[in-house]
Amino acid sequence: MFRLRPAFWPTLVSLPILVVCLGLGFWQMERREWKRDILHRIEVNQAAAPIALDELLRGDPLAHEYGRVRVAGTFLNDREFYLAARSLRNKVGLQVVTPLRTDDGRIVLFDRGWIPQEQKDPAKRAQGQVAGRVELTGIVRRSQEKRQFAPENVPDKNVWFHVDVPLMRSMAGGKPDAKLDTFFLEADPTPNPGGVPIGGQTRLDIPNDHLQYAITWFLLAAALAGVYLAYHWENGRLTVAGRTKVTSEDAP
Numbered sequence: 484m485f486r487l488r489p490a491f492w493p494t495l496v497s498l499p500i501l502v503v504c505l506g507l508g509f510w511q512m513e514r515r516e517w518k519r520d521i522l523h524r525i526e527v528n529q530a531a532a533p534i535a536l537d538e539l540l541r542g543d544p545l546a547h548e549y550g551r552v553r554v555a556g557t558f559l560n561d562r563e564f565y566l567a568a569r570s571l572r573n574k575v576g577l578q579v580v581t582p583l584r585t586d587d588g589r590i591v592l593f594d595r596g597w598i599p600q601e602q603k604d605p606a607k608r609a610q611g612q613v614a615g616r617v618e619l620t621g622i623v624r625r626s627q628e629k630r631q632f633a634p635e636n637v638p639d640k641n642v643w644f645h646v647d648v649p650l651m652r653s654m655a656g657g658k659p660d661a662k663l664d665t666f667f668l669e670a671d672p673t674p675n676p677g678g679v680p681i682g683g684q685t686r687l688d689i690p691n692d693h694l695q696y697a698i699t700w701f702l703l704a705a706a707l708a709g710v711y712l713a714y715h716w717e718n719g720r721l722t723v724a725g726r727t728k729v730t731s732e733d734a735p
Contacts, residue, residue: 486722487715497711501704508700515693525549525687533620536585544666547623549687552668555618556585558593560605562655566643571597571681579680580646580667582655586616590657592648592667593621596680610677621668622685 528550536554539547559582566578576599583593595611602608626648629635636643638650649664657663672683715721 484723487712488720490715490718490720493711493714497707501707501711504700504704504707508697508704511693511697511700515691515697518689518691518693522689522691525689528623529687536589536591539623540662544623544662545625548625548666549685550623551620551671552623553618553620554583554585554591554593554668555616556583556591557616558583558613559590559655560612560614563605563641564592564643564651564654565603565641566594566646568644569597569684571684574599576600577603578684580643580651582652582657583617583619583668589660589663590652590655591663592646592651592655593619594624594646594667594669594684595675596670596682596684598679598681602679608677608679611675611679613676619668620671620673622671623666624669624685625666626664 528547531547531550533551533553534547536552539552562582564580566580569576569578576597579595579598581593581595583591585591598608605612624646627645629645634644636645636647636650638654643651646667648667649659651667652664653659669685670680670682675682712721716723
């Protein structure tokens with residue numbers, strides 16, 4: 484049987500830290516399940532054959548996130564959007580998101596891939612500014628939200644840090660649509676004329692390290708609890724099986 488007489492200051496300092504460590508540990512376990520769901524979705528949808536855009540739009544497009552979709556139409560090259568601060572092989576550049584007008588007149592955002600900063604001007608990559616009807620395969624990605632501490636988009640200067648699908652589609656002339664506004668497409672690795680943009684930038688090998696993080700937080704909580712109990716034992720404030728640690732102050 485244990486009997487503990489908590490000391491005020493050690494308890495006041497240790498208890499909040501213990502709660503935080505345990506909370507972060509359980510949060511990482513929740514994040515682990517969330518990441519496992521994403522990885523399962525990637526595995527299943529990547530293994531499936533490409534589907535037509537009409538088939539995608541018949542259900543919930545996000546149910547096919549990371550799946551492949553066939554789409555045909557014409558690029559609106561004069562309405563490109565630029566995602567800033569994107570790197571490839573340790574070189575900083577941009578991602579080019581081009582609106583695609585499909586054969587039936589719908590506007591779909593298509594992330595064509597990465598370009599070097601010095602080729603932002605379309606005139607410097609004229610071969611890649613494909614005119615006329617194209618048939619493409621893209622990977623379904625959900626509309627993005629601003630991450631904590633990330634910069635804000637600056638639409639009037641065409642500087643973007645995340646893909647805001649509803650706003651971008653609207654600026655490209657697309658009508659609001661409950662389904663088309665939820666996703667955009669990312670190019671597969673098929674080379675473009677002139678070599679840029681470079682597609683195939685979708686990250687599919689997402690690490691899931693949340694279990695390690697959770698274990699770390701739980702071990703920190705256990706270590707703190709051990710130090711706390713050791714302090715009380717050494718100071719005679721912890722009784723075990725009816726016996727109390729005798730301190731130097733209690734010795735005859």
